[in-house]
Amino acid sequence: MPVLRDWELTLDADKVLWGQGADPAIIRGRRPKLVAAAEEVIERGRPLLAPVVLYQRIPVVGLRHERLVLAGGGTLFGSLIASHLAATSEVIVAVCTVGDGLANTISELFQTDPVQALAFEGLAAAAAEALGEAACRHFESVAAADGLKASIPLNPGMIGWPLEEGQKQIFSLIDASQIGVSLGPGSIMRPLKSLSLVVGLGRDIDRAGQSCDFCSMRDTCRYTDRS
Secondary structure, eight states, X not given: OOEEOOOOOOOOHHHHHHHTTOOHHHHHHHOXXXXXXXXXXXXXXXXXXXXXXXXXXXXXXXXXXXXXXXXXXXXXXXXXXXXXXXXXXXXXXXXXXOOXXXXXXXXXXXXXXXXXXXXXXXXXXXXXXXXXXXXXXXXXXXHHHTTOEEOOOBOTTBTTSOHHHHHHHHXXXXXXXXXXXXXXXXXXXXXXXXXXXXXXXXXXXXXXXXXXXXXTTTTTOTTTTOO
């Protein structure tokens, strides 16, 4: 399974603030100290990030009753899988993580400097999201090199693909322990700043919509209007 480690993640104060669950436009006007803290933790925390992506490219055998049958006997199933990956000839199954290098720093700071702790927490969240986006761009380029298109990324927990089912399916297809990621109770990954996804490859992929359209939190998510 390919392991990709050389990632240059694009991070800025706004992304760190989003990672904390804050709106940068509001924070910049009301609490400039939080902006300064976000800028500071990028420089302090970046060396502690260890972004890595493990993926497997698997041919598709066929679709049977909302179940995508894969070469080697594996399957992906659910209404979301059936609706978005029916036209695929292959899938890329991936797990991404930025590691747990910030975990101890965050834990210690919560006892002495909660503002800094939240800023580091935001950095870790922003880095994980940036890694996922970078990985998907890489998969699109891989597809294009073979004359294929890539679907939008599908993550366990989206509408039509329950978290527990989706995580178990992905972890049955890829040995995430190679990059130090495990699946714990409630299908929560460790380290926490990790994500899993599936991208379909094919010549007739329909990329209509975006991942947020199928998120189970789309009606309440504070990030919906983010540019």
